[in-house]
Amino acid sequence: MFSIGDFARLGLVSVRMLRHYDAIGLLRPAHVDPVTGYRSYQAAQLSRLNRVVALKDLGFTLEQVRVILDDKVGTDELHGMVRLRRAELAERIRADQARLRGVEARLRSIEREGGMATSEVVLKQVGPVRVGELSAVAASYEPGDIGPVIQPLYAELCARLEAAGVAMAGPGIAYYLPEEDGAVRVHAAMPVAGESVDAACAGVDVDVVALPGVESAATIIHHGSMDEVGTTFQTLAHWIEEHGYRSLTLAREVYLHCPDNLDEWVTELQIEVTRE
Numbered sequence: 001m002f003s004i005g006d007f008a009r010l011g012l013v014s015v016r017m018l019r020h021y022d023a024i025g026l027l028r029p030a031h032v033d034p035v036t037g038y039r040s041y042q043a044a045q046l047s048r049l050n051r052v053v054a055l056k057d058l059g060f061t062l063e064q065v066r067v068i069l070d071d072k073v074g075t076d077e078l079h080g081m082v083r084l085r086r087a088e089l090a091e092r093i094r095a096d097q098a099r100l101r102g103v104e105a106r107l108r109s110i111e112r113e114g115g116m117a118t119s120e121v122v123l124k125q126v127g128p129v130r131v132g133e134l135s136a137v138a139a140s141y142e143p144g145d146i147g148p149v150i151q152p153l154y155a156e157l158c159a160r161l162e163a164a165g166v167a168m169a170g171p172g173i174a175y176y177l178p179e180e181d182g183a184v185r186v187h188a189a190m191p192v193a194g195e196s197v198d199a200a201c202a203g204v205d206v207d208v209v210a211l212p213g214v215e216s217a218a219t220i221i222h223h224g225s226m227d228e229v230g231t232t233f234q235t236l237a238h239w240i241e242e243h244g245y246r247s248l249t250l251a252r253e254v255y256l257h258c259p260d261n262l263d264e265w266v267t268e269l270q271i272e273v274t275r276e
Helices: 004-011 015-023 045-057 062-070 075-111 143-163 197-202 230-242
Strands: 039-041 122-126 129-138 172-178 184-191 207-211 214-223 245-247 252-257 266-275
Touching (some): 004 045, 015 039, 045 075, 129 197, 214 245, 230 245
Antiparallel strands (some): 172 252, 214 266
């Protein structure tokens, strides 16, 4: 038998924690001296202690830990819980990092306010184009929701087009259509050409659509990562307002240059506009 201090050291926990677990009935000592009240533990109890600590660190409440242990959860089930919790934590970290990047990007946008002249905006007509595309729904138009959707869409689209032997006839075009409850349908598209394109794309489940032209589009070139696009959108917004227009759609994004280094990207933003 081990004193509470020795058992705490062997179990890599504090004496205070063991006393708490005893008080709530989660891990009772093997023996309590009726005279001194000293608690004693057996080595076999380290197994239950390990399970308690592991489950608590996975995010379960102590009451939930009690229920799980009373059901005599096995090692394989514990490993499954660990894998699930690892995935949840990884997703939370990814989401937190994305939020942090978003905050940093907005701060940089604030610092650069007024740095782009509205003279850089060009009003032009955009012609129609046939594209092969894949689409999916993002929770919102926020970069943190768009990025995780559009990036794998483009990877899958390019892989399917390559597998079908379909040549890409121009830079990628992303466009967005609002759905209910603030959601957005994200379209990842690549211009395609050729008589056999429809059949080839059908064979790899890629939609071929005619992306209509735009009579009047306010356009501007954005340099750098799309995480930093806020300032460029602000410049577009000022131009649209100053020239008596209103926007009709969410922006199209034409990816003119897409090297591995996101800071070297060159993207044209196109917003369909009409006179007020």
